[in-house]
Amino acid sequence: MENPALLGGARAIPEFSEDLFAWPIVTEEMEQAVLSVLRSGLISGLQITMEFEREFAGWLGTEYALAHNTGTAAIHSALFGLGVGAGDEVICPSMTYWASCLPVFSLGGTVVLADIDPQTLCINPADFERRISERTKAVVVVHYAGMPADMDRILDIARRHDIRVLEDSSHSHGSLYKGRPTGTMGETAGFSLMSAKSFPIGEGGMLVTNDRVVFERAVAFAHYARHAQVLTIPEIRAGAGVPWGGYKYRMNQLCSAVGRVQLRLYPEQMAQIDRAMNHFWDLLEDVPGIRARRPKQGSGSTMGGWYNPLGYLEPEELGGLSITRFCQAVRAEGFTDCAPGCNRALHTHPLFQSLDVYGSGRPTILANARPGIDVRPDRKTLPVSDTAQSRVFRIPWFKRYIPEQIESFALAFKKVARNYEQLLADDPGDPPEMGNWGTSSIVRP
Numbered sequence: 001m002e003n004p005a006l007l008g009g010a011r012a013i014p015e016f017s018e019d020l021f022a023w024p025i026v027t028e029e030m031e032q033a034v035l036s037v038l039r040s041g042l043i044s045g046l047q048i049t050m051e052f053e054r055e056f057a058g059w060l061g062t063e064y065a066l067a068h069n070t071g072t073a074a075i076h077s078a079l080f081g082l083g084v085g086a087g088d089e090v091i092c093p094s095m096t097y098w099a100s101c102l103p104v105f106s107l108g109g110t111v112v113l114a115d116i117d118p119q120t121l122c123i124n125p126a127d128f129e130r131r132i133s134e135r136t137k138a139v140v141v142v143h144y145a146g147m148p149a150d151m152d153r154i155l156d157i158a159r160r161h162d163i164r165v166l167e168d169s170s171h172s173h174g175s176l177y178k179g180r181p182t183g184t185m186g187e188t189a190g191f192s193l194m195s196a197k198s199f200p201i202g203e204g205g206m207l208v209t210n211d212r213v214v215f216e217r218a219v220a221f222a223h224y225a226r227h228a229q230v231l232t233i234p235e236i237r238a239g240a241g242v243p244w245g246g247y248k249y250r251m252n253q254l255c256s257a258v259g260r261v262q263l264r265l266y267p268e269q270m271a272q273i274d275r276a277m278n279h280f281w282d283l284l285e286d287v288p289g290i291r292a293r294r295p296k297q298g299s300g301s302t303m304g305g306w307y308n309p310l311g312y313l314e315p316e317e318l319g320g321l322s323i324t325r326f327c328q329a330v331r332a333e334g335f336t337d338c339a340p341g342c343n344r345a346l347h348t349h350p351l352f353q354s355l356d357v358y359g360s361g362r363p364t365i366l367a368n369a370r371p372g373i374d375v376r377p378d379r380k381t382l383p384v385s386d387t388a389q390s391r392v393f394r395i396p397w398f399k400r401y402i403p404e405q406i407e408s409f410a411l412a413f414k415k416v417a418r419n420y421e422q423l424l425a426d427d428p429g430d431p432p433e434m435g436n437w438g439t440s441s442i443v444r445p
């Protein structure tokens with residue numbers, strides 16, 4: 001095989017069409033939908049949002065959907081909906097975006113971080129179970145970068161310990177777990193719908209649930225304008241009129257109008273992305289040093305819109321080549337977005353160790369925890385979250401199925417892996433800290 005481009009060979013990726021990666025795909029129908037909201041003066045209304053909610057719930061097959069202005073807000077409301085409050089513990093994987101669990105602090109609860117599974121990069125069920133205490137109220141399951149978590153085991157553990165399950169489905173719109181849509185298996189779920197995600201509507205979030213109490217509590221928390229219409233449970237209705245959380249999380253209707261169009265387009269977009277991404281991985285099936293990140297064929301599990309797709313590096317098969325060097329060489333082949341990493345583990349941030357956010361005189365992570373028990377995460381017990389950033393690399397997120405162009409990207413990875421020996425010479429190794437606090441701003445070395 002030809003020399004790597006980094007060492008003077010020809011680039012594997014000559015050129016490619018802009019369409020291959022363009023995202024979000026803004027159609028004329030979306031533009032018209034936004035214009036009509038602007039012209040009708042309904043930006044702050046609810047009619048279009050409620051249509052969007054009905055359709056979104058219909059798509060997933062849930063009873064309720066409640067639109068929010070961000071995914072973070074949807075998760076905040078969902079946590080409140082589940083009853084998370086003073087002194088409660090919520091278990092969450094350490095390797096995720098902060099919004100999966102950080103709202104717990106403002107509800108008076110505390111966060112207990114668990115490790116992830118090296119195969120899925122989602123919460124490790126055994127470690128989740130190990131961290132359960134009599135205070136554990138809920139677990140947050142993140143279907144990380146599109147891959148469904150091991151829900152059979154998680155749901156079984158949660159049921160046995162009477163723990164409620166919140167799915168953070170911000171990476172997994174349309175991903176299936178053994179045939180079931182992610183976001184429909186726990187008591188509730190939150191989806192980010194911001195524009196970098198696989199279901200982009202501008203800026204927004206969606207809470208879904210089949211549980212009437214969760215739904216009404218979420219409405220009570222941050223949707224006061226709907227109190228009169230929605231609240232029926234006497235104890236909740238008694239507090240109608242003012243939002244319990246002191247938050248106002250309504251989605252603006254420019255976004256819900258885009259969302260309604262996006263929902264109609266999504267199944268076809270998702271099918272095309274899935275076909276393109278699976279074609280890419282099929283081409284790399286037997287390349288040493290590289291492992292596909294996707295569910296087993298025929299398992300009924302899928303990657304949905306393949307948000308932030310990643311591959312695994314096995315440096316042992318490449319003479320110890322660093323992921324930094326590997327990605328540098330892939331970039332030289334013409335895939336300039338190739339970079340190591342995923343989210344940085346939350347346990348390495350001072351918010352989960354030492355910061356006193358609310359002036360309670362103690363680190364916030366301890367402020368509401370069981371007296372005498374230190375729930376601050378111990379790095380040694382979170383080894384997979386701690387090191388995942390140097391095991392995974394970004395692969396192209398194809399939005400279109402254009403086989404010959406996809407093949408040139410696969411060739412880039414193949415060339416680099418096959419020529420690893422030549423690349424070892426000037427390998428700078430990895431920096432001590434990798435990954436970032438948001439996946440959309442992965443550090444490029």
Ligand SMILES: *Cc1c(COP(=O)(O)O)cnc(C)c1O
Binds near residue numbers: 096099171204
């Ligand atoms: C993006 C994201 C969120 C938050 O969504 P926003 O819409 O950006 O507020 C929550 N959880 C995860 C895992 C995310 O990636």
